[in-house]
Structure formats: C-alpha cells, structure tokens
Amino acid sequence: MPTTAPATTTASAPVVGEATVGELRGTVRGSVILPGDADYDDARAVWNASHDKRPAIIVRCSGTADVIRAVEFASSQGLPVAVRGGAHSIAGFSTVEAGIVIDLSPMKAVTVDPGARRAVAQGGATWADFDHETQAFGLAVTGGLVSSTGVGGFTLGGGVGWLLRRHGLACDNLVGAEVVTADSRVVRASAEENPDLLWALRGGGGNFGVVTSLEFALHPVGPTVLGGLLFFPGSAARDVITGWRELTRSMPDDLTTLVNLTTAPPVPFLPESVHGQPIVAVGVVHAGPLDAAEDAVAGLRTLADPILDHVGPVPYVAMQQALDPLWEAGAHNYFTSAILDDLPDEAVDTLLDRWWAKPTPQSELHIHHAGGAMARVGRSDTAFAQRTSPYILNVIARSIDGEKFTEDTEWARDTREALAGYGPGAMYVNFTGEGGEDKVRASYPADTYAKLVGVKDRYDPTNLFRLNQNIRPSA
Numbered sequence: 001m002p003t004t005a006p007a008t009t010t011a012s013a014p015v016v017g018e019a020t021v022g023e024l025r026g027t028v029r030g031s032v033i034l035p036g037d038a039d040y041d042d043a044r045a046v047w048n049a050s051h052d053k054r055p056a057i058i059v060r061c062s063g064t065a066d067v068i069r070a071v072e073f074a075s076s077q078g079l080p081v082a083v084r085g086g087a088h089s090i091a092g093f094s095t096v097e098a099g100i101v102i103d104l105s106p107m108k109a110v111t112v113d114p115g116a117r118r119a120v121a122q123g124g125a126t127w128a129d130f131d132h133e134t135q136a137f138g139l140a141v142t143g144g145l146v147s148s149t150g151v152g153g154f155t156l157g158g159g160v161g162w163l164l165r166r167h168g169l170a171c172d173n174l175v176g177a178e179v180v181t182a183d184s185r186v187v188r189a190s191a192e193e194n195p196d197l198l199w200a201l202r203g204g205g206g207n208f209g210v211v212t213s214l215e216f217a218l219h220p221v222g223p224t225v226l227g228g229l230l231f232f233p234g235s236a237a238r239d240v241i242t243g244w245r246e247l248t249r250s251m252p253d254d255l256t257t258l259v260n261l262t263t264a265p266p267v268p269f270l271p272e273s274v275h276g277q278p279i280v281a282v283g284v285v286h287a288g289p290l291d292a293a294e295d296a297v298a299g300l301r302t303l304a305d306p307i308l309d310h311v312g313p314v315p316y317v318a319m320q321q322a323l324d325p326l327w328e329a330g331a332h333n334y335f336t337s338a339i340l341d342d343l344p345d346e347a348v349d350t351l352l353d354r355w356w357a358k359p360t361p362q363s364e365l366h367i368h369h370a371g372g373a374m375a376r377v378g379r380s381d382t383a384f385a386q387r388t389s390p391y392i393l394n395v396i397a398r399s400i401d402g403e404k405f406t407e408d409t410e411w412a413r414d415t416r417e418a419l420a421g422y423g424p425g426a427m428y429v430n431f432t433g434e435g436g437e438d439k440v441r442a443s444y445p446a447d448t449y450a451k452l453v454g455v456k457d458r459y460d461p462t463n464l465f466r467l468n469q470n471i472r473p474s475a
C-alpha cells in the first residue's frame, strides 16, 4: 500500500499536505510516488549517481492529461519542478530535492507513418524505443550513441549522433511538438503554429514547457550500415588523431566518426593484454550504400596498426546499442564540452597531455566530427546556432565508485579550459554537467540567447521550468 503520509520537505520548499496529495492521486491516471513508498528509491534514481536527491513527489505520467495536472499542481503548490524523460541529464536536472518530478518515462509510444516518413514519439521514449519502431520501416533520424538516452532531452538540446553528418542534428529533424506550458495549456509547435516555440525547442533545451510528444522527419537508413569501432594502441594516439584530422577535411557526409581517447575495457573481443591500458577507439558509421562505404572508411583503417578492426556491416539498431554495456547507470559522471574550429598539432599535444593526466581510468575524451548536414542548416534557423565548427570535444569525468570524483571533475574543467581557445569558446548544452548562467551564455551566440529570452518570456515568464540549462525570463 502506498503511504499517504505528508510529503516531507526541507525548510526551503513548501510542505504539501496529505489531502492535497490525495487529490492529486485521485486525478492522475499514472502513479504518485512519495518518500516511504516501496518504489520510491527506484523512482527517484537517475542515471548519474552524482545526483542523489529526495524529491517530495514523483508523478509518473501516463499521458498529456497527467502532465497538465502535474504542472497545475506544481504551480499551485509552489514546488520546484524537474522534468524527466530518459533521466540521463549529466547535470542532474531531472531530479530535485524536495520538489516535484514530472516523470514521463511511462510515455514511450512511438508511431510511424512510413509513407510520409514521419514519426511521433511521446516525451518519455528512449532511442531504443524510437529505433525499434522506425527501423521496422528502414527509417531513422539522428539518435543518441547510447540507446537508453531519452529522445526528449537529447533532441531539445541539439542531438549529436551517428547520422549527424548525413541527416543533421536530431533537432534539425524536429518538425512538430506538443507542449504543456507553465500555465497548463497544451500548445502545438510547428512551422505553421507557434513557429517561435518550434525554433526554441530545436536546441533551447527544456525551458519552454513539458514536451509530451515530438514529431520527426525520417530518412531511409540501413537496416544494415557499415559501422563499428577501430581500436588502436595508446602509443599511436598522436598519429591516429592527426591522421583522422586530415581525413575529416574531405570526408563524405555519409560518414560520421569520432575519436575516443579511453582505457581498454575488459571485454572479450579485445586481447587481454590491452585490458586496462590506454587505447584509442575510432567510432564509425557510414549511413549510405554499403559499396561506397568500404572506400569511404579505407583511410581510417590505416591510421596506425589497429589492435582490432571491428568495422563491418552491422544492423543500424545494433550499432545504436553497441556502446550501451559501457554506459550503464549508477556511476558518477561529469561532462564538459568545447566546440573547436581546428585541431592544430599543439592542440593535439594538449589533448594527449590532458589524457595522460586523468585521475581515473574511466574518464575519457571524445572528439566528434561535426559539419556535413549540420553545417548546412542556417545559423538562425534553430536555437542550436554553433553550426560550422568541425569538432565537438566532450570531456568525460567518470568514476564507478565516486572516490576521486572531485579530482575528476577538476581535471575535466581544466581540460576544457586548455582546449576551448581552439574554438569560439562555445559549449554544447547536452554535454554540460552543471548549470550556471555563464555556461548557458557560452552555449548560444548573443543574438540567439536574446531571442530565446523572448520565447521564454512568452511561454514561461515565471521560470517554472528552471531546472535545465536555464534561459532566464526578462522579468
């Protein structure tokens, strides 16, 4: 039996009475979970173990009506609000101490219209849910590298994935959305209705309301693509990065790659002799015809003598899930990012120095190759405006037990600082592991930021939705 005890809160947040919670329970179809309930600890857990918070109320919404009710409730009770889709926020935005979590995780339906090449995903769907449905028709859109990531948070922040250079960011393919705004209205965003809202949702994060569904334009992909990972010894890192950098200057748009400076995990397909050793992995997906793909990846195979060439024809869905076992929930994580215009040799030296200096083996550096379709979208067409820089650096501090985590996060911040000068100083909100106005402003050019404030003023003037990379309303 769930408890009906009053939701205990800290001094800074209002206490919600038993009768009020009872009313909420009576008006939602999903579940209302409180401290003391048997499923409370499961329900409050998020992917990143660094954020161990105790919400006063968790509403697991089963549809738009529940979301409307939860927003009304949060607003009337003055509770801090966290919105949760796939629960992968690195900064911990999808949980809140003593507030309300609007949890969309039961809302996972994905419907596909193969003729129109469109899919509509509910706000709590993950990329595993999405790819499962769309690949039944040989269709896809740019999704996360780890399939448990939420479609919602990923797309609203931008969305960098294996189809980026061929089909753009996930947000570039967002053509419509249903949004419950701070005043509990249901608003549709599309090119025809509230286009300012659609513009803001394409990169402006969760600032404008709870997105109950997202509609995407789809593209033919696979079902088999050429993809996988090439593993090189750590000692070849300089050759691999500089050789890869040269290849990126003329790569076809069908080919999306990234370089990962990491530590070899103890997986059976890697020789035991390299387990626990520094290793460079080059991740590869070619989204075009298989006969062209082999030629396109040939240069990557000879960057150095590989430990293992694990690139070949693979179902797109399997590629989307290939990294999942390495990124299970429950570790401590902090990401920070820098958008880079170039990787001159001295930047490569700095990257390598920083890599050798990492305090924890699980911490790693990813350099995503951007450009292609992403760069062909106009700078002011979406809230995601950093379009033309060719690389996105993601610095990942990761610790299984959290023991040296302060050291790890400092290492990550210092690494970002050491490299940010090779680009416009910009960050990518989805790879930013903390809030703060400086971080948000660093993620958008000044004119984009000003326009986002205007949209925020229109849809959330009281900043009800502030647990995010927050765009503060002007009032």
Ligand SMILES: Cc1cc2nc3c(=O)[nH]c(=O)nc-3n(C[C@H](O)[C@H](O)[C@H](O)COP(=O)(O)OP(=O)(O)OC[C@H]3O[C@@H](n4cnc5c(N)ncnc54)[C@H](O)[C@@H]3O)c2cc1C
Residues within 6 Å of the ligand: 047, 082, 083, 084, 085, 086, 087, 088, 089, 090, 092, 093, 094, 104, 123, 124, 143, 144, 145, 146, 148, 149, 150, 151, 152, 153, 154, 155, 156, 157, 158, 159, 160, 161, 205, 206, 207, 209, 210, 211, 212, 327, 430, 431, 467, 468, 469
């Ligand atoms: C293991 C892992 C792999 C990742 N891989 C990639 C990658 O390949 N490419 C990339 O670009 N990013 C990647 N990320 C970053 C990821 O895109 C962001 O963390 C994103 O915010 C996660 O979305 P979510 O729905 O899972 O998270 P949540 O924690 O549920 O949500 C994060 C925030 O997004 C907003 N939000 C989420 N859903 C909604 C909604 N329906 N309506 C309104 N607001 C919403 C809210 O502000 C919420 O606080 C990865 C993160 C992790 C942990």
